[in-house]
Each structure stands twice: as C-alpha cells, then as structure tokens.
Amino acid sequence: MALTMYRSSVGALSSSFKFLQHSEGKSIEDAVTNRIAQNFVTYTYETNVANLCRNVTVTWSKNLMNHTLHIVVENPSSENHYTCKVDLKTWQFWGRKGLKSFRVDDKCVNVFWDFRAAKFSTSPEPCSDYYVAVVSNEEIVLLLGDQKIEALKRTRSRPSLVDAMLVHKKESVFGKKYFRSKTMLGHGKKEHDIVIETSLAGPNDPEMWIFMDGVVLTRVMNLHWKFRGNESVLVEDAPLHIFWDVHNWLYNNPNSGQGFFIFKRGEPEIELDGNGYDKVLCDEDSGDGTTFCHLLHAWMIE
Numbered sequence: 001m002a003l004t005m006y007r008s009s010v011g012a013l014s015s016s017f018k019f020l021q022h023s024e025g026k027s028i029e030d031a032v033t034n035r036i037a038q039n040f041v042t043y044t045y046e047t048n049v050a051n052l053c054r055n056v057t058v059t060w061s062k063n064l065m066n067h068t069l070h071i072v073v074e075n076p077s078s079e080n081h082y083t084c085k086v087d088l089k090t091w092q093f094w095g096r097k098g099l100k101s102f103r104v105d106d107k108c109v110n111v112f113w114d115f116r117a118a119k120f121s122t123s124p125e126p127c128s129d130y131y132v133a134v135v136s137n138e139e140i141v142l143l144l145g146d147q148k149i150e151a152l153k154r155t156r157s158r159p160s161l162v163d164a165m166l167v168h169k170k171e172s173v174f175g176k177k178y179f180r181s182k183t184m185l186g187h188g189k190k191e192h193d194i195v196i197e198t199s200l201a202g203p204n205d206p207e208m209w210i211f212m213d214g215v216v217l218t219r220v221m222n223l224h225w226k227f228r229g230n231e232s233v234l235v236e237d238a239p240l241h242i243f244w245d246v247h248n249w250l251y252n253n254p255n256s257g258q259g260f261f262i263f264k265r266g267e268p269e270i271e272l273d274g275n276g277y278d279k280v281l282c283d284e285d286s287g288d289g290t291t292f293c294h295l296l297h298a299w300m301i302e
Helices: 013-021 148-155 247-252 277-281
Strands: 003-006 039-049 052-062 067-073 082-087 097-104 107-114 131-136 139-145 165-175 178-183 192-199 207-212 215-220 228-235 238-245 257-265 293-300
Touching: 039 131, 039 139, 052 139, 067 107, 067 131, 082 097, 082 107, 107 148, 131 148, 139 148, 165 178, 178 293, 192 293, 207 238, 215 228, 215 238, 247 257
Parallel strands: 165 293
Antiparallel strands: 003 228, 039 052, 039 165, 052 067, 067 082, 097 107, 107 131, 131 139, 178 192, 192 207, 207 215, 228 238, 238 257, 257 293
C-alpha cells in the first residue's frame, strides 16, 4: 500500500466537530441508534430503483432486546421514504428466510433474505453465509452477502448491469484500547483493515495511532491538546482525509465514552453550511464514488 503523508489545514474543524450530534435527520439510523452505545452499522448505496437513481440505506442494529435490519429507499419528492424492516432475532427457524414487498412510485420492489445459516461475530451485520437481495424491474439492484448464486436462483431475477455504488458507511465499534473496522477507501472494491490504538492511562502523555492494513497512517501525540484534529495521507495514490474528536475519552468520562472518526476519500470539503459540518464533510447524498466517506463511533468501555 503506497502511503505518503501531508498536512491538511481545516481551521473550522475544532468548533464544527459537533456534526455528529446534529443533522442526518433523514436517515433511518437516527431512529435505531438513539440509545447510548447502540451497536449498529449503516451503509448508503446509490442504485436504480423503479427507474430512478436513488439512495438505498441499509442499517444493521442490535441491542439487548432487538436485532434488526432496516432498508430505506429514498423518495426524492417527499420526506416519507420507503422502508422495510426485518427481525433477525426471531426464534422461528422459518422466519430467518423471507420476502417483503412494497411499492415505490407505484412499482413493485421485493426484498429477499436468507439468514438460516448466517454467521455473526461482534457486529450486528452477518459475516458470511447469507444474502439480502433488493429486486426492482426484475433486476437485482442491490445484493448483500456472499450467497450470490442462491440469491439469483431464488429471486429468478437478472443481475443489474450497473453495480450499486457504496457512498457512505457509518458504524459503532467498541473496545478498551483497540478499535477495529473494515472500509473501502482505496481503488476498486478491496476492503481495508482499520485499527485505532490508544494509550490514555499511565504516566506518559496520552497518544493514539491509526493503522490501515498494518501501516501507520498517523500518530497523534499529546492528546490532551490534540483531541480534535485532522491528517491527510495518500493511499494508493489517492488522498485520504482523517478527522477525529476524542474529547469524551479524555474529559467527559476518562477512559470511557465515545470518540468520533471520519475517513474521507477525495478532495476535502471544508466550507460550512447551516445543516452542520457532516453535510459538507461527509455528504451521504453526494452520489460520487470517489468521495466515499466512513464515519466511526468508537465507544471506549472499561
């Protein structure tokens, strides 16, 4: 992995990093992640549904009581979007395979799923042996999971000629010293491993490291003064911008609480607008695959 580091000056970052406490009101994760430390992961794709290019938001969420999948299809002409909810915590084996249908602009959209053999780790999202297929106009416009052949057979639909484009990812992760995630920030569809390592306790000044595929992207020393900041690097000859806010780790609840991270591909966008910093820095509606953005809520647990 080619890696070159350089500084990016974003003067408004410190005062504007309240972005994750505001806006994003249109996305379904607001409804399913309003509890503290909700375990969730959200993807926003751009694909063709009912003869129109739309954002499709997929949210996997889990807490002590529920384990659900929400799929929201954008309705550009209204704030009332088209939604589908699947309960993953059902005790009935037959309930782990199903089909739901709804209408988008008077056109039928089907959602097929099969979680009967799905394997899970600590994430609410399955890690293998499952599929979720969204079908519109007899095409699979969005296909999740690794059982692609099974999905094609069951839906009896053809694959879309144009793959759905992932434009946004948002998730929560938990850890004491290490926080791990996967992201698609380079070229193509290759997943990269992201690791955030912290050293907050002890006699030395607190510091933090951010790794991608085992390579140090940045080391932040003296976090007492640099709890908010940004760094820009080149990954695979493309700019990657990293923003962080770990104030809560250090001051609100020492060695606990929530830290925020943004990994953004493409040119930085630093202008502010009335909707909050995230709408400029990490816009779900950008529709530009070259500016993919990953928001990370890192919960430190004792």
